[in-house]
Amino acid sequence: MDHALPAADALLAAFADAVGADGIRCDADSLRRYGADRAPLAAPAPLAIVLPADRDAVARALAVCHAHGLAVVPSGGRTGLSGGALAAKGEVVLATDRLRDVGPVDVVGRTIRVGAGVTNLELQQLLAPHGLQWPIDLASKGSATIGGNLATNAGGVRVLRYGHARRWVLGLEVVLADGSVLQLGGANEKDNTGLDLCGLFVGSEGVLGVITAATLKLTALPGPAEVALFALDDIAAALRLLAAARAAPATLSAFEVFDARSLAAVCSRRGWPAPFQETAPWYALCELEPAPGGDAAALEAWLAAVAMGEGVRAAALATDAAQRRAFWGYRESISECLAPDRPHKNDVCVPIAALGAFVEGLQRFDADDPGSILGIFGHLGDGNLHVNAQRARDAELFALVRRLGGSISAEHGIGLLKAPWIGLQHGAAELAAMRAVKAALDPRGLMNPGKMLAAEPSAI
């Protein structure tokens, strides 16, 4: 910091000018609540919370921070799992709660412009009557905001079908550290004019600027999907099933796996019956959208054929909506049911071709040190597994991921949690290029310092 901190009173007056007196919170409860996300990495200790009511107020608030050399932590729904929204070092938290403008639903063009503070659930409810969706679906949809989804390039359970958030944004409004406003992209499906800064801001975890609004691309709500659950011998059987599911007479919209330990934790904590009479080492959940005009008998015939496949111990097709919810319930409860035992979930990705070697490597961890892996589950169709493991094994886990050409963070980002590890993922030249790009847009290094690009020279 090359500026002495101004007196607290003067600063509060400047923020009050910027966002109005009702847009500032300094009480202990707000500081605690707005100062952290869902990664309990340090005690929240922000300087103040500012809640601008519109884009111009965001610009004024950031200009105040810039003038005083204050670090800024942008904050959406704070449902992140990597500490990207943690403010533990006296930063100003810029919360997007009040950026809630919603434009009309363009039903023909299939777009909508929304403020960063709108939640996924609110957007879902707004679009459903038009038969449309923004297809990023998260367990935390009641709190997670569109701005947060975009800042972290959120994925969710239907990445296999729809891809990440970056694919579903046509335009962004962002405010840079110095308060300047950028309008990036627009409502056009196709726009090859200039550098793709819109895509660059998606997934930038608040280190480049604050996303204040977005023009989103929408798609049709899918029809009802079929859900099948399989009990399997091993991960190789799951990979064969994935190949078969891609060739099913329907659109594969999710392909999830979980191991016996993950299922046992769910059944025990929730008091639910096991899905099959006998337990199996692995389970797969497969969601299939029947084609328009598709044939139900064809799907049943496909299921009967794959149920006879090598390594498939049992298969069940959900017969009604309640059973579909029950099958999904096993998968969606894992994270919560494993957490009480050892709340450290690693979110990694390896190329699908390397998944067998990866799971083998994890099993070796466990053989060396029983109990070091609590459960393995995740989005097999994306090569993305979540590994609930002892934190002490992180170094080995990440090294294994990198040996297999994988990514140490598939969905959850780097934030503070994995900032010390980013050098495992990217070499010196790549990190230097990222830091140069950050410095170009945030020369004073005030945006979310210490996150993502950790050792950047400009971080506080």
Added chain:
Amino acid sequence: MDHALPAADALLAAFADAVGADGIRCDADSLRRYGADRAPLAAPAPLAIVLPADRDAVARALAVCHAHGLAVVPSGGRTGLSGGALAAKGEVVLATDRLRDVGPVDVVGRTIRVGAGVTNLELQQLLAPHGLQWPIDLASKGSATIGGNLATNAGGVRVLRYGHARRWVLGLEVVLADGSVLQLGGANEKDNTGLDLCGLFVGSEGVLGVITAATLKLTALPGPAEVALFALDDIAAALRLLAAARAAPATLSAFEVFDARSLAAVCSRRGWPAPFQETAPWYALCELEPAPGGDAAALEAWLAAVAMGEGVRAAALATDAAQRRAFWGYRESISECLAPDRPHKNDVCVPIAALGAFVEGLQRFDADDPGSILGIFGHLGDGNLHVNAQRARDAELFALVRRLGGSISAEHGIGLLKAPWIGLQHGAAELAAMRAVKAALDPRGLMNPGKMLAAEPSAI
């Protein structure tokens, strides 16, 4: 330039060290051939052509250019339509022809790593036996290279179904102006670690560095598609048809339109019969992939229903492969058949909701000054129309596009052709941010100067 040009002999010796003597061309024919793409904006006049045989040779060649302050024009298949690969000011052309390494097809993971110099057609032929494709399909596929596709974020006729090139790349190898090599991304479907420089380089038109290899995401080859042709009253009827086509019992994979003038040019130059007995103001081509296990009768019933729709004068479903090719032939021949009259095709995009107003605006041009618009055609499903117009009307055309919130270049990029107009698309703050990002990666402004970000201070 802050360096005096070295003596030609010394420079050639340095390039010979970098890429081998057989990797340099200075003969008049090569200078002409490698010095321009398909936009005849100026006479090609490069200093020399270098053809490195591998990534390290690219790095050495760029280091030579950097040391001597020489501007570099990266060059792929030179099929671009915006002059992005034109070298008219003594630049060094760095051609990727020899970067032709191809990795194994990962059939399970659906990825492949290829050198930048591989053509779309070669890749297509390599993947087809595996039932896979890289779904960027271009009329120029025999010459266009993967590196060029990525540098321009190519689209093509199936953007509606598959999106642009950016969506189908998982990793890039690039060499920066100073010769440093970046490995961006990898073979992972999901990777939220750091800034998305991979996506930033896609569509960067050679102003940030040279793409030398890419790890591409693949998808299944589609089954045979149905092709229907419609004669329509007006663009409003085409938009209603688009909405109906999205709800067809099949996957809409292309929705193209062309006006009566475009069709007349094709029929007259090619000597083809008109598709319908009576002419109509507008035509639409609709390609539909029947769902796996889908029902042919359902599709025919859908077609019969839409053929009765308001503004639909006639409809025909192709009965065999030859007729499907014939229907596509009308659309794909337009560009070539209009070119002899007035070879100036503008590639613009407006939000789909604004297409009606856009076509109305164009018709007003023509009413004011008959003959100023030669033909309107394009990818209606993407809001992307090509307008063959008098160059003198560019300013009005772009102003109309921007009034409607559109993009002055949907697919073809900015290059040299539209560099003078980029200020219409982006404001001062946005251009300053793009130039700052370019300067961060190419501080001396040696990469493709004068293109895209035109008036950048560092351009020669």
